[in-house]
Amino acid sequence: MLRCHILSALFVIALSGCSTLPEAEPDPALAAPVAKQSAAADEPPETPIPEDNLLPLLQAEFALRARDYNQAVALLTEQATLLTDPALARRALRLAEFVTDAERAAAMAVRLVELDPEDGAAQAAASGWLSRTGRPVAALEFAGNAYELGHPVNVATTLGNYEQMDDDSKAAIAEALHDLAARWPDDNEIAIASSLLARLEQDWRRAESFLLPVLERSPEDVRAIMLWTQLQLDQAVPNPLQRLEDAVAAFPANQELRLQYARLLGSEGDYTGAREQFALLLEVDPTNPELLSTAALLDFELEFFDAAQLKFEQLIALGERPDEAHYYIGRIEMSRDRYPEAIESFAQVGPSREFRDAKARAATLLADTAFASDIRDFFEAQRRAFPGNAEQLFLLEADALRDWDGEALKAYDRGLTAFPRSFSLLYGRAMVHEADGELTAMETDLRRILEQDPNHAATLNALGYTLTNYTERYEEAADLIERALALSPGDPAILDSLGWVYYKLGQLAQSEALLRQAHQAFPDPEVAAHLGEVLWIQGKQIEARDIWRDGLSRVPDHSIILEAVQRLGAEMP
Numbered sequence: 001m002l003r004c005h006i007l008s009a010l011f012v013i014a015l016s017g018c019s020t021l022p023e024a025e026p027d028p029a030l031a032a033p034v035a036k037q038s039a040a041a042d043e044p045p046e047t048p049i050p051e052d053n054l055l056p057l058l059q060a061e062f063a064l065r066a067r068d069y070n071q072a073v074a075l076l077t078e079q080a081t082l083l084t085d086p087a088l089a090r091r092a093l094r095l096a097e098f099v100t101d102a103e104r105a106a107a108m109a110v111r112l113v114e115l116d117p118e119d120g121a122a123q124a125a126a127s128g129w130l131s132r133t134g135r136p137v138a139a140l141e142f143a144g145n146a147y148e149l150g151h152p153v154n155v156a157t158t159l160g161n162y163e164q165m166d167d168d169s170k171a172a173i174a175e176a177l178h179d180l181a182a183r184w185p186d187d188n189e190i191a192i193a194s195s196l197l198a199r200l201e202q203d204w205r206r207a208e209s210f211l212l213p214v215l216e217r218s219p220e221d222v223r224a225i226m227l228w229t230q231l232q233l234d235q236a237v238p239n240p241l242q243r244l245e246d247a248v249a250a251f252p253a254n255q256e257l258r259l260q261y262a263r264l265l266g267s268e269g270d271y272t273g274a275r276e277q278f279a280l281l282l283e284v285d286p287t288n289p290e291l292l293s294t295a296a297l298l299d300f301e302l303e304f305f306d307a308a309q310l311k312f313e314q315l316i317a318l319g320e321r322p323d324e325a326h327y328y329i330g331r332i333e334m335s336r337d338r339y340p341e342a343i344e345s346f347a348q349v350g351p352s353r354e355f356r357d358a359k360a361r362a363a364t365l366l367a368d369t370a371f372a373s374d375i376r377d378f379f380e381a382q383r384r385a386f387p388g389n390a391e392q393l394f395l396l397e398a399d400a401l402r403d404w405d406g407e408a409l410k411a412y413d414r415g416l417t418a419f420p421r422s423f424s425l426l427y428g429r430a431m432v433h434e435a436d437g438e439l440t441a442m443e444t445d446l447r448r449i450l451e452q453d454p455n456h457a458a459t460l461n462a463l464g465y466t467l468t469n470y471t472e473r474y475e476e477a478a479d480l481i482e483r484a485l486a487l488s489p490g491d492p493a494i495l496d497s498l499g500w501v502y503y504k505l506g507q508l509a510q511s512e513a514l515l516r517q518a519h520q521a522f523p524d525p526e527v528a529a530h531l532g533e534v535l536w537i538q539g540k541q542i543e544a545r546d547i548w549r550d551g552l553s554r555v556p557d558h559s560i561i562l563e564a565v566q567r568l569g570a571e572m573p
Helices: 051-065 069-082 086-098 102-115 120-132 136-148 155-159 167-183 188-200 204-217 222-235 242-250 255-267 271-284 289-301 305-318 322-335 339-347 355-369 372-385 387-400 407-418 423-435 439-452 457-470 474-487 492-504 508-521 525-537 541-554 559-568
Strands: 002-004 047-049
Touching: 051 069, 069 086, 069 102, 086 102, 086 120, 102 120, 102 136, 120 136, 120 155, 136 155, 136 167, 155 167, 155 188, 167 188, 188 204, 188 222, 204 222, 222 242, 222 255, 242 255, 255 271, 255 289, 271 289, 289 305, 289 322, 305 322, 322 339, 322 355, 339 355, 339 372, 355 372, 355 387, 372 387, 372 407, 387 407, 387 423, 407 423, 423 439, 423 457, 439 457, 457 474, 457 492, 474 492, 492 508, 492 525, 508 525, 525 541, 525 559, 541 559
Parallel strands: none
Antiparallel strands: none
């Protein structure tokens, strides 16, 4: 066995702050421990390290140098569990927190408490991470320990999933929180958590009783004021926002309080009031991107387009949320019928949640105002600008060209030249082949998908349904659809397909049961057409007509329902 300090054994590299990384880029994961530092940190006591443990610790250091944090945290937490050095446990906890590995962070916090029970910060960390990992009762126990050591904890986080817990867990949490409230009756964190628990149990008066002392002690406490307001809304009392309004008036410099007030006004439908409050917030903090974005979106929804565009342009100038800003400016320009300007704005939207809709809107405008070549040119330019989204852009291009004879198919062909194994492009092209009556080509594309993934449920269903509708290969179709249903049980589309092929096979009882299940889950007119036909064939004609009428009420003149009615000679009085 090798005798040395754990820190010095690694030349103070794996466990010594930022020394493993360039000084210009300090790494929070390797900063000072989250828990307390020993007064003798510069002179740690000697700790024996078995030779078997030294290599993994060195491997952890190399992983840190390579910024392979996942490997580093796995190695460090493993060794912290095996060894009895609190400093190592602190470093492991810090790194687990840095990479947001909740399970390892919880384990390391608990381990640190085992090694150093008097470390209040470790007790608090254990409480927090146990709460995040779904162990609220244990979290509250560690919270009590943390309070005893002078480290308050946000115990309200333990109630995050309270309504989904079983009765025993709820009772245990209530008991633990009651004990904390009895021991620290003047603590705001515990009082707010107790009030929240009472609210979850719909005990309004008790919830208020916990909050009132908090509001007396801390009249600016945003959480307490907002929880009180929510309690008033829960009870539908007159003027439920009164205390909140009074607090905003009494503490005009409290931006967080005013922000919550503005958001609540918006959620309650007082958009004018919300706009006024956001205006006041922006007077104080005019370049705050969160405020600008929220206020701009509110202006947009209320159709104050000039004000909204100004704010979105401010965001762009600040380099904040440019994709969101360009997207909404595009929509504003659309509302003004300024299509070239709208297309230009949509073109600037980069990869984001707005990306797909922006490009689809641009394509729609081009489809209404231009030629197929303009759509092709637009998407070619977009693929050059955003090569990482090229596959998605091919799909959007094909969809935009669907009304030009043969152009959608050409777009899919171009896409599959670049992405020959793309499931989405193969599936999309298969649907075009179906619409064109090219069933052999459709089947070829779908089977190319199944060659890569034999368990692709959507493709199994699509191929089986096509064979059912356009061929007499019913047994083969049934096998495909049954496989799809086994992979995706309860899927209404697959249930409909299987019910339909069973009808074709003459298995009427099984067909009716499946189609009823599909129709109940998803009363689509096409499902209604199938179910109505199966019922009609079995002599249940009154019910069949009712099913068809319901389908036509959803989509008047639905072609599949009308075709079935005509083919069966079913009069619809």
